[in-house]
Structure formats: C-alpha cells, structure tokens
Amino acid sequence: MGSGESTTRKVSFGVDDEDRVRILRGIKLSEDVLQRMRGVANIPPESSSSATSPQKEKGASRSASSASQAQQSPPHRAPPSSKSGKTFAKDEQRRYERQQTILKDELAKMAEREREAAREELVKTMSRERQQARKEAEKAKELSADEMEAMAQQLQKKDSQLKALDAFYKEQLAQLEQRNFERFKESKDQFHQAASVTEASFRSRNTAPVCPGLQAQILSCYKDNKDQTLNCSDLVKEYMQCINAAKKVRFFFSKSGRGRNRNIRGGYRLGLYLHGWCIHHLCELV
Numbered sequence: 001m002g003s004g005e006s007t008t009r010k011v012s013f014g015v016d017d018e019d020r021v022r023i024l025r026g027i028k029l030s031e032d033v034l035q036r037m038r039g040v041a042n043i044p045p046e047s048s049s050s051a052t053s054p055q056k057e058k059g060a061s062r063s064a065s066s067a068s069q070a071q072q073s074p075p076h077r078a079p080p081s082s083k084s085g086k087t088f089a090k091d092e093q094r095r096y097e098r099q100q101t102i103l104k105d106e107l108a109k110m111a112e113r114e115r116e117a118a119r120e121e122l123v124k125t126m127s128r129e130r131q132q133a134r135k136e137a138e139k140a141k142e143l144s145a146d147e148m149e150a151m152a153q154q155l156q157k158k159d160s161q162l163k164a165l166d167a168f169y170k171e172q173l174a175q176l177e178q179r180n181f182e183r184f185k186e187s188k189d190q191f192h193q194a195a196s197v198t199e200a201s202f203r204s205r206n207t208a209p210v211c212p213g214l215q216a217q218i219l220s221c222y223k224d225n226k227d228q229t230l231n232c233s234d235l236v237k238e239y240m241q242c243i244n245a246a247k248k249v250r251f252f253f254s255k256s257g258r259g260r261n262r263n264i265r266g267g268y269r270l271g272l273y274l275h276g277w278c279i280h281h282l283c284e285l286v
Helices: 031-038 045-072 085-142 145-201 212-224 229-253 262-280
Strands: 013-015 021-024
Touching: 212 229
Parallel strands: none
Antiparallel strands: 013 021
C-alpha cells in the first residue's frame, strides 16, 4: 500500500452488526487493521523488543542456572546391587546387640534411680523418727514433777483397766468351756440311752431247732439210700407234719398273729424241698 508504484484505487467497504468497518471487497479486516484505520497508536516495536530481550535473558539465565545445578549436584549413588545374606545377618545381629545393650543400660539406670529414691525415703523416715524421739525426750525433761505423777497415775489406771478386761475375758472363756463340757456330757448320756433302747428292741432271741430228730433221720436215710430214695418218703411226710404243727403253735402264741421264727420257716422250706425232690423221683406221699 505504501510503495511508490501504488495507484489510487476505489475501495468498497461494509459495516458489520456493531457498525464497525470490517469488509473490503469481500475481505474481512483484522482488529489490527481496524485500529490503524481509526488512528490508534500501536505499541512501539522498541518496547516490545526490549520486553522480549529480558525474557530471553531470564530464560537463558534459568537454563544456565539449571545446568550449573545439574553439574554441581552429585550423581545419585546407585544402591548396591546385592548384599550377601551373611553380611545382612551380621548387620542385624550387631543392631540387635546394640539395642540390647542400650536397653540394659536404661534398665540399670532405672533400677539405680529407684534404689536411690528408696534410700532417700529411708533416710527421711529414720531422721523423722529420731526427731520425734528427741522431741518426746525433751518434752519428758520439760515436764514437772506433778505432771510426771499425773502421767504415771494415768498409766497405772490404764494398766488396771487392761487387767480387769483380761480377767473378765478369762472368766467368760472358762464359763464357755464349762457349758460346752456339760452339753457334751448330756449328749453322751442321751446317746448311750438311745443305743440301749435300740439294742433292747433288736436283742437276740433264743431259738431252738424244729424237729431236729426227724432232720437227722432224713439226712441219714438219704445217705444210706442214695439209689433208693423212695424209702425215705415216710420220714419226709412225718417231718412236714411236724413243721406244720410247729407253725400252728407259733401262730397261736404270736402277739402279732404272724409266725416270726426263722428256724420254723427254715424247717418248713427244707420239708418242701425234700417233698419236691421226692416228687421229682416219682415219690407219692400218702
């Protein structure tokens, strides 16, 4: 546009929606061109160049500082590639022993502090007791004769009261022992009386065998006639009749109306056994 060979030309322009010239022969103008057309002064190029140069200097200084820092920073040491298990175990053992030593030292110090505190407490207690004894001795020295006599009378009175209490408790103890002895004696007598009554109610009774002659005859008969036991049937019949007669007599003289003689029951059972034995051997009792 500003060259020497430029000629006058007709320019057609258009207005946009905001009444701003924007279109020249179908070309939309930029904002910069519009500002120039309006006569607004642009930012001088010197200031822009001067503004960009410090930025460049800053960027260069930053890059230089980062490079120097990169040079100054020592390279990171790479961890050892591998440690043998033996060395690791030794390190762990040394660390454990060091911790144990520290722990033992701490415990020893703690125990020493506790002993020192106990010793100080004992010393304080002993000094306190000595001071108390000294004060009591000085107080006793300062007492007059009348006060000493009054204190002695109080001690004698207290001693007499203690003696009276001792005698009272001894008397009470003696009474308790006497009472317990009497109760024991009474209980013993009652026990012997009850035992005598019980023994009287369960005393042994005189018993006599029932039909002893027939029992002996039957036994001898069976011994003599082992193969011919039917020969003893008459004795068995007679023995059973004797048992029944004894039962009737016992029942008649019994107070309760029941026979309680064990020998009679035993003889009757023996007769029944013999009778059954004879029946088993085809023995007919007439």
